[in-house]
Amino acid sequence: xxxxxLLAPLLGCVFLGSANAQFIDLGAGGVKVVFKTVDIVVxxxxxxxxxxxxxxMETAADGTITAKRQTQVQVSDGSGGVxxxxxxxxxxxxxxxxxxxxxxxxxxxxxxxxxxxxxAVIGATTTVTxxxxxxxxxxxxxxxxxxxxxxxVDPELDIPVLISAE
Amino acid sequence: MMTKLLKLRVALASLPLLGSAxxxxxxxxxxxxxxxxxxxGGGGVSGWSQDTANPTAFGKTIPLAYISTTNFGGGxxxxxxxxxxxxxxxxxxxxxxxxxxxxVNFANYLTASFSLAILDNSAxxxxxxxxxxxxxxNAAGQQAATIGFTPTVGVNESWDIRVGTxxxxxxxxxxxxxxxxxxxxxxxxxxxxxxxxxxxxxSTGNVGILNTAPITSLNTVNSIVxxxxxxxxxxxxxxxxxxxxxxxxxVPEPSSSLLMVLxxxxxxxxxxx
Numbered sequence: 001x002x003x004x005x006l007l008a009p010l011l012g013c014v015f016l017g018s019a020n021a022q023f024i025d026l027g028a029g030g031v032k033v034v035f036k037t038v039d040i041v042v043x044x045x046x047x048x049x050x051x052x053x054x055x056x057m058e059t060a061a062d063g064t065i066t067a068k069r070q071t072q073v074q075v076s077d078g079s080g081g082v083x084x085x086x087x088x089x090x091x092x093x094x095x096x097x098x099x100x101x102x103x104x105x106x107x108x109x110x111x112x113x114x115x116x117x118x119x120a121v122i123g124a125t126t127t128v129t130x131x132x133x134x135x136x137x138x139x140x141x142x143x144x145x146x147x148x149x150x151x152x153v154d155p156e157l158d159i160p161v162l163i164s165a166e
Numbered sequence: 167m168m169t170k171l172l173k174l175r176v177a178l179a180s181l182p183l184l185g186s187a188x189x190x191x192x193x194x195x196x197x198x199x200x201x202x203x204x205x206x207g208g209g210g211v212s213g214w215s216q217d218t219a220n221p222t223a224f225g226k227t228i229p230l231a232y233i234s235t236t237n238f239g240g241g242x243x244x245x246x247x248x249x250x251x252x253x254x255x256x257x258x259x260x261x262x263x264x265x266x267x268x269x270v271n272f273a274n275y276l277t278a279s280f281s282l283a284i285l286d287n288s289a290x291x292x293x294x295x296x297x298x299x300x301x302x303x304n305a306a307g308q309q310a311a312t313i314g315f316t317p318t319v320g321v322n323e324s325w326d327i328r329v330g331t332x333x334x335x336x337x338x339x340x341x342x343x344x345x346x347x348x349x350x351x352x353x354x355x356x357x358x359x360x361x362x363x364x365x366x367x368x369s370t371g372n373v374g375i376l377n378t379a380p381i382t383s384l385n386t387v388n389s390i391v392x393x394x395x396x397x398x399x400x401x402x403x404x405x406x407x408x409x410x411x412x413x414x415x416x417v418p419e420p421s422s423s424l425l426m427v428l429x430x431x432x433x434x435x436x437x438x439x
Contacts, residue, residue: 026226032292033228034401035221035256050256052223072223086224119222150251150290150404155236157283157347159365162373 023088024054024070031056032148043078050074055145063095065102069145074119084119086111093142102142104134191270192415197233197244206231206246206263214246218261221253228253230261230394236408238281238347239367247285249394249406250296258396264303265412268388272416276354276384278302280412281366284315286344286405288322294398295322298407301393302352302414304386309333311352311359311381315342315407317397329361329376338375344405354381390414 024031031054038051055069069089077083088109093102108130114123195213206216211233220227229252236245248263255261284298295317301309314328314335323344328335331354340363342348347366352359358380364372381387392409 024224026224026228029252032251032404033221033223033253035223035254036400037256050221052221052228054224070224147291150292151287153285153287153345155234155242157236157238157366158343158345159239159367159369160343160346160348162364162370 024056024068026054030149030152032150034148038073040073040075042076045076045078047075054148056149057144057147063097065091065093065095065142065144067091067093067144067147074115077114082115082117084113084115084121086113089145091144093137093144096136099136101136101138104137104142106132106134108132192413193265193267193270194414195246195265195412197246197410200233200244202233202235202244204233205229206233206248211246213266215264215266216261217264218255218259221255230255231263234408236283236285236410238283238349238410239365239369240411243410245281245408245410246392247406247408248392249285249298250292250396250401250403251285251406254396254401254403256400258400260393260395262391262393265390265392266388267302267390267414270414270416272354272384272387274356274384275417276302276381276387276414277351277417278311278354278390278412278414279349279351280390281410282342282348282350283346283366283408284325284342284344284405285408286323288344290404292402292404293322294402295325295405296397296403297395298325299391299393299395300350300409301391302354302381302387303389303391304383305388306386309391310384310387311354311361313350313352313361313375327363327375329378331359331379332382336376336378340373340375354384356380356384 033052033054036051037048039046040049051071051073053071057065057067059065071087072084074082074084090107091104093104095102110128111125113121113125116122200211204210205220206214207220216231218230220229231248233244234247235242248261297314297316299312299314301312304310311331312335315325316328318324318326318341324341327338327340327342329338330336348363349366349368350363351372352361358377360377361375362372363375364370390412392407394407
């Protein structure tokens with residue numbers, strides 16, 4: 001049986017700055033940030049915007065899968081200003097060794113911060129947190145975000161053998 | 167008196183040779199004065215400029231070009247990296263790094279050599295592959311000599327080599343393999359331009375790629391440009407062009423100056439007799 005539980009959105013967690021900058025550790029060097037042009041609809045009007053996203057995934061020894069995805073986009077707030085929207089999504093899929101299915105908890109934090117046109121923070125951040133639980137999810141139905149992490153290449157390069165084409 | 171006159175004539179005749187010797191300069195970039203992690207953007211690497219700003223996200227600047235240690239065969243050292251390893255441009259625009267060569271006066275001869283590799287982990291989830299290029303550029307901003315690398319169709323670890331002069335390139339039957347170290351060389355004279363490449367450790371001689379038309383206005387070449395050409399969809403590639411030990415030099419043609427000295431000497435000896 002599969003069912004969803006929507007826990008009440010938590011509103012009002014307000015803070016300044018980018019306290020969640022370490023949600024995914026970009027400083028470790030093994031995560032690529034993917035930039036794409038996307039369309040954002042604000043008050044019925046579509047704005048093109050650059051979206052940055054990064055995601056990682058880990059599987060623990062007991063089979064628990066933890067995936068994190070972070071996206072950021074800077075768009076019009078619909079009233080003449082600009083806001084930065086950051087979404088931080090954590091998916092924890094706990095393996096039920098008896099059924100082979102997963103209990104999945106998805107926690108999503110939407111952080112909205114007023115910024116100027118240069119991206120400098122000019123107001124308080126508003127956070128909306130949503131938690132969704134799924135049970136008895138098969139592995140194929142997990143729908144985890146594709147990871148943007150990579151394994152750095154060996155800096156010791158191969159020496160090729162060249163044969164003249166002439 | 168005659169001995170003094172002879173010395174004066176030889177000295178005067180030697181002036182062109184001296185002038186040539188003084189003009190014979192070279193530019194070398196080995197990036198050893200940089201630190202691993204330095205960024206080309208914002209003038210972070212001396213002598214170089216980056217045309218596209220590094221993107222920012224999550225409070226960080228994500229580099230399109232940077233310094234990182236790499237071993238091309240002669241030992242681990244700082245090297246330049248350009249590409250989509252850590253980030254990409256949202257609109258898939260090109261990124262170029264330009265190295266200044268303006269201190270060199272290329273009269274009628276130019277030789278350029280550099281180590282090069284394409285670093286791509288074909289086992290990662292980023293299956294897109296892009297093109298790269300290296301070009302000598304003139305004062306008008308035109309490509310004087312170009313080596314291009316385009317992904318080989320059907321072979322994920324290989325890039326086809328294209329070469330050419332004066333803004334155009336032609337395909338060749340040659341490829342470079344990913345994660346392999348190469349040394350490339352361009353020799354340009356008033357008569358022709360030759361392209362060759364070999365193993366990055368210089369363990370064997372270079373193999374000729376193409377001998378083609380001379381560079382028009384060779385004396386206006388003033389920069390070397392390394393380019394990243396995103397061919398895959400935005401965000402689907404994660405690889406870099408690594409390069410190091412760039413040496414571009416003007417080897418002046420000494421024969422004419424030597425001939426002048428010889429003639430002046432013979433004339434002086436003849437008059438003395």
